[in-house]
Amino acid sequence: MKNKTFLKRLLVVSPLLATTLLAGCHKYEKAAADEPDLISSNRDTTVAPGDDFFTYANGTWIKNHPIPASESSWSIGKEVQEEMYARLRDISEKAAKADAADGTNEQKIGDFYHTGMDTTTINRQGLQPLKPELDRIEAMKTPADVQAVIAQLKPYGVTSPAGVFVEQDAKHSDVMALYLWQSGLGLPNRDYYFNTDSRTANIRQEYVKHVANTFELMGQDAHTAQQNSARVMKLETAMAKASRKLADLRDPYANYNKMSVAELDKLTPGIDWKNWLAQMNISNVDSVIVGQPEFYKETGKLLSNASIDDWKAYLRWHLVHAYADNLSKPFDEENFRFYGTVMQGSTEQRPRWKRVLDAEEDAMGEMLGQLFVKDYFSPETKQRYEQLADNVVASFRDHIKKLDWMSDSTKQKALAKLNKINKKVGYPEQWKDFSDLEIDRSSYVRNVMRANQWWYNYNLNKLGKPVDRTEWSMTPQTYNAYYNPSNNEIVLPAAIFAVPGLKDAEADDAIIYGYVGASTIGHELTHGFDDQGSQYDAAGNLRNWWTDKDQELFKKKVDQIVNQFDNYTVLDSMHVNGRATAGENIADLGGIVIGLDAFKKTEQYKKGEKIGGLTPVQRYFLGYALGWQSHQRDERLARQILTDVHSPANLRVNGPFADVPEFYEAFDVKPGQKMYLPDSARVKIW
Template sequence: MKLQVLLPAALLCGLMACQNNDTPAPAPDVVAANMDTTVKPGDDFFLYANGGWIKQHPIPDEETRWDIGQLVNEEIYKRVLSINEKAVADSNTGGVSKKLADFWLSAIDTVSIEQAGIQPLQSDLDKVNAITDVPSLLQLIAGWQVKGISPAFSQFIYQDSKNSEQMALYLYQGGLGLPNRDYYFNTDSTTTSKRNAYVKHVARMMELLGDDTTTAANNARTIMKLETRLAKVSRKLEALRDPYANYNKFAVTDIKRLAPSVDWKTWATNIGAGSVDSVIIGQPEFFRELETALTTVPIKDWKVYLRWNLINGSADYLSKPFVDQDFEFYAKTMRGAKKQRPRWKRVLDSEKGAMGELVGQLFVKEYFNETAKKRYSDMVEAIRSALKDRINKLEWMGDSTREKALHKLATMKKKVGYPDKWKDFSAMKIGRGPYVLNMQQANAWWHQYTVNKLGKPVDRTEWDMPPQEYNAYYNPSNNEIVLPAGIFTVPGYRDEQLDDAVVYGYAAASTIGHEITHGFDDEGRQFDANGNLVSWWTKEDEAKFNKRAQVMVNQFNGYVVVDTLRINGKATLGENIADLGGILLGWDAFRKTEQYKKGEKLAGYTPAQRYFLGYSLGWLGHARKELLANQLMTDVHSPAQYRVNGPMADVDAFYETFDIKPGDKLYRPDSLRVKIW
């Protein structure tokens, strides 16, 4: 999901409200300005649509990619910065302004942060030193999980996948410093070099904590050994997408079958969830191995591991040596950044995580009008209607499944722009003290916020993203699509300047249609209209769906992106299905518009051509090689170029619109094109 657009140099004066007596030059066409017409659309449609812009816009040193999302975020950053500056000016009035001002001033007070060094975390380090046995070890882990630091394993509270009316406590694999288990075992040169760099990074961070060089190196090896042990029993990225395999419900008293040395009732009490009587465990085999590690790994090694987890989870909020070393590995080595992003942007990112919806209340008052909200709300209904037509015409689906699919589609809820009811952040404790402690307090507030949901009716009005977020999502447990205001931000162009062809391409297709299709992808389709994980397909229809989906798995497995690294077709299947579905649904809806029916060219391109160019605009940009390598191993989304070229190669209307023929690189015989929805 994304929206767009570029900031042509000719527009800068208009955006900065310059005053002169000359009539301003018209804005360049939103899609034509980005194209590279030396590329054949049938060979690489992504570069045909976006290559001109890419050539003219190298990736800034402080970024790991430069794309439409970054351009949108540039505008959002400036808007949110203005909100914070106004909050500082109004902080004496208390309330929302004071909370924002305290957080902002705490985070940008680099003088105090440098003077404090590691001191704000000294009480946490003292608690590590006081550990003597497994019970005291687990007590500390529970206390840290409340504050947003999760050694050993992960826990969270969310709707019960099989009973969406109830909230449940989940236990999941975790505890790794590298992005996922494959980084510990893959033997290709790229991954091996990053794994070796990780051990050096951990050693350097341990030195910053006060270890001498030899001790730090030994401690880094200890940490790597323990993490590798946990990684060995961690599931792969694609395996984590199986909702049934990752749903294993245990009575709290029965978790001892997996890890008898842990008093799970006491652990639950220590995180504030002592009233729960059951827990959903994602990966039981992980907790069996955790039990073995707790009882065989020396306590002194666990204490070393905990010190690392504390500093690794806190580095961004500490003094410059910690921030710089954290950047050196996680941003530079892992993702290819050449220099750090400005501090004010990093602080705004942290603020969004801590209290994004609080900022969002002020954001939408100034930057999201009702006209835009109605345009995109109506567009959801156009896409819903398009999918209804497609489901009714599916030859491979039986009547029983079809009836339930139509009911799920009809009852799918939409949330556009911002929540009708805002969260109350008044109890979040934020002060002018250490930045890192404000982050701990914010995490503790969020933890308590979710704990308070246990035993209460599910609030289906809630949003999981703030309205200024440049993103969108489908929530299977609520059977809803959520479209924050930020996703419709278009820098350089007012909404009314954009023709329907472009908007249906990059908004209706790449966002709205994409999210609606998620309700019917390989994972989302397994949840019913009420949001419950339950089998509602006939076995015959399920087999037909899986056979068609496998065609897409095979297609994306064939794409080599970086060196020898390929897209993982199974891990990215849901997103790839949603991309294809979005294009098809957006196209169906667009063909009902007046612009399509009139067929008049704009900037030299037909409405049909502008629709596909508009979709491609949603993925405008390029990324560093290091980031792409990381994405291929950790992300369920394909790289942007393949989110255009991949699904386009399966769309018959694309072939007709751009006269794609055998011999063109994107051409796929009809028998190999993916046909699901």
């Protein structure tokens, strides 16, 4: 199921370092004299702050933390993740050895981990676990058969042109609605099928080889495998041609097309949607919100006119692709060769136990989360960060009141929305119930399939029921955060507050307000008022609450930040997509200025004493940069530019800092330095 929340980061970690979590409002205790200050030791002072602040702040850390061969990137999040893995491994290994009663959390965790690590059985079984689904594909004879098989594969998470999911109705946030979204591709998005640069063209060629190699592993001869790979590429290219670009998917009005099931039938002649949805276990639905009607118009044609052999090749490939890293060694290694090495630059597989733990997290993350927060995120810690969130909200409130470009009537509505934002901190009050998830020791692939089916049914069951506004879309052990416009909420998992190597007593407020207050809390709050979030009202409905004049002024400011980031070049020739990344860039800038003003109310700022030779404001900016401490391989970076609404980490620091006057003052940035922007070119929104 697609989750259209606005995410801050893409890293996964845990609250395991809750014993070293940063304290939001407490007295700073200086570390021992022989212990270097974390912020100072990360810096590369050979780089001028005004030329490249990201490298100045994190350069020494990057030099001392090379990217492992098994990774496509390394970051502060990965550092925390290492401890998560150690503890999860301990829990899972003990559960696997325990004689736990059937149906208990311990039994499910232990059996899942056991089957994932039992490579002897996995290799012996080969494709056998997928035989029922492969037989269904082979038996297809008509377009109706194709639709039926797509419906049967849907609960197992197999990619297909039926991008069906359940989510709050964007214009009626108290109702759960059925959505159709563009889907069906094996490459990350449409641009990979059409961009003509050598890097992307090579990936296309390698993809065709990869699909053919997979067909050979399935038992086909080389000629047949190449023919079927061409069939897959032909269908996917047609779907890609009808798909919208990344930036276009950010317009909530353009991607909201509500229609009756009868109207959907007219859009896609040849598809009986009532019947097809029923085959997907979706009934009693009279309307559907279609994100991209042109995609489904093309899908209807393909389902009616493309040959059955084309669809057989396509569905065989996507079924095996969906479970390749859970299958026997040849499939796992070929999957890694393309998606790990070609796409992301990694040269060796990550340890199997880590990959099994990732799958375990996907299958039953909240089950694990309950164990974590019990020991590693106390009620006192939760309360501490709730207070910090309140402080940042208060700062944002002051910013809105002082805006010189927004009218009083719009300000009142903006303040009403801000005041209604629900702040979820640490972990959910209600945990998901996995009692009906069946896990055993018969097959790793089937365990993963049953977990996918459980999540599919869990989400479908929301149709026709009241919206559960207490639900979380992330586990507590996730190093991430999000703003959900339909709930008008920010969600801050426990893990996002952790910093490896920094004990609670060693964290001064400057670091806290930069690392947590700005890059996380302020960032997520600003998402409620970025180019997308600003289109939703206080109740979470897609509704215009701006005056025409204010909306026009806001759009001009958004265009400024779009232009700023459009002009950043990475990897010699690739440019940041300023329009696609606008929301994240707005949130970064907003978080920085809001967090800074919140920090200015602390005793540390008022005293102005230096720590490690750095002023409080200097430490604040360095604390923010700490949150983006990372580097990645060129292949991973190229993929990010084409597929991600987040700018590269260095530009999430250097870009917004160039717009903040206090940054210039704190580090004496002068004209002629690379980050310097004249006053007239600096973006100011919130």
